[in-house]
Amino acid sequence: MSDNFVLTVACRYFSAKKNEKFVSLISGFSLLGVTIGVAALIVVTSVMNGFHLELTKNIIGLNGDITITNVDRYITNYDEVRQSLNHDYIKAVVPNIVGQALAIGSRTNSGVLIKGIDINDLQWKKAILQNVVAGQFGDFSSNNVIAMGSELAYLIGAKIGNKIKLISPNTISTAFGSMPRAKEFTVTAIFNSGMYDYDVATVLMPISAARNFLSFEDNSINLIEVYTKQPEQAELFANEIQAILGEKFKVTSWQKSNRQFLNALAVERITMFTILSLIIVVAAFNIISSLVMLVKDKTKDIAILRTIGASQQQIMLIFICNGMFIGLIGTVVGGILGASFAYNIDNIRLCLERVTDTKIFDAAIYFLYSLPSDVRLEDIILVGVLSIFLCFCATIYPAYKASKLNPVEALRYE
Incomplete structure (x- = not known):
């Protein structure tokens, strides 16, 4: 059949x-x-x-593939560290100053994360540079300008050209005793990175302005971001860099920082x-x-x-x-x-x-x-x-x- x-x-x-x-x-x-x-x-x-x-x-685009910090908080020998990181897999080594502050806006106040970075190093943060919704980074070199995320700008009621007061937790001595450092900055750019958490809490400013506002010593920083040619191999590269820099530094890959x-x-x-x-x-x-x-x-x-x-x-x-x-x-x-x-x-x-x-x-x-x-x-x-x-x-x-x-x-x- x-x-x-x-x-x-x-x-x-x-x-x-x-x-x-x-x-x-x-x-x-x-x-x-x-x-x-x-x-x-x-x-x-x-x-x-x-x-x-x-x-x-977004994690890779907004932050370095590898971050380097000092156990003593400040990194004063950045040039030496930079010279020791001359591997073929490294695209860029970017110095940063990171700190916290309170932003005083016309609508409300909000705690923010300040990131001081040089205008030339912003090229590695394409998620920010390619998504500017208002203003521009052309004037991002003065000591009194800042850029912020779109959600933060909406939250505190900031627009391009507005002056925003930032209050640092660091204190200065005055005739009336110790007082928090406060300074007004002009908003020169508003960006939409694509990540809500970043846009609602981040303020970018020139590294020299951040150094002065956060009371850092001359030529000192507290964070180094390393951009690699193979981000998926960042954890392996971080282990190699840790072995080179020693225990005085803490080297962390983006996988380890966001592992949970x-x-x-x-x-x-x-x-x-x-x-x-x-x-x-x-x-x-x-x-x-x-x-x-x-x-x-x-x-x-x-x-x-x-x-x-x-x-x-x-x-x-x-x-x-x-x-x-x-x-x-x-x-x-x-x-x-x-x-x-x-x-x-x-x-x-x-x-x-x-x-x-x-x-x-x-x-x-x-x-x-x-x-x-x-x-x-x-x-x-x-x-x-x-x-x-x-x-x-x-x-x-x-x-x-x-x-x-x-x-x-x-x-x-x-």
Whole structure:
């Protein structure tokens, strides 16, 4: 007997008959479950990939791949340190002065992080230079100018040309005793780095102005940022630099500085993948139910097929193919829907926010201004293979029971 009839019979059983509406309904729910499960898995994995990619890009773009600090707080021998870092994998070594202050604005006050950096070294912070929303960095050389993130500017009510008072925790001696150092600065640029936390708390100023405002000694700094040609290898490079500089310095890679955060993202990705996989498992159980009922309904047909020469293997393949039609169709449709949603997830988010008039994705909570998504072919293939495998496993038991049906017993009372 030709094996072509296996697919023919399986296709005929797959299409609903008038007296098989209930079986068809269960099969429809199974198909819907597989479709939703596959689509949800693709969307979630794409969003988690997007979060990891965007946050990593922002972390690297806003700060150096490697940071160097001194255990005694101040670095007074920057030139010596710079000369010792002459490896081929290093693109730039940037001196910084970092400190805290209170910004006094027309709307409110806010604690800020001051970063003093030379105008020439800003070229390594492309996430800032390429996203200036107001003003410019052309005048970023005077001792009385600053640049700030867009969220901070909105929070304290600052605009280009406004004078903002900064109060340093360092004190100065006056005739009335010790008082915090305070100075007014002109806002010359407002930027949007793409990372909410950075934009809501960061003030940039020329390194000479930061040195004077934070009461640093001449030629002293407290932070060195190292930019490498291979950021993904920053942890290895940091260990090499630590060995060169010795215990007096603390060398930290961006992976180590954000390890807990990155590990949390990885755990969340695995957890969400596992939980959403249960949707496909539930759909697979529905496939078992529909096939068991189909076998019961087709008992007479199975007996006739066995009588005219169909083997147990062919009977088993008929019902495996019948169940796999559900798995394959659901996987393909779910993959298309999931990829479509993932590619347009931020537009969908904006549409839902307009319709419901609620803030679904708050930058203050998720650190980013837009909902990121990174659709990867390997993830789609992984989800597809997982779905087809689970659906295949679901067909084995009902198909096996069908193949073991005794045609004599089935036709005894017909």
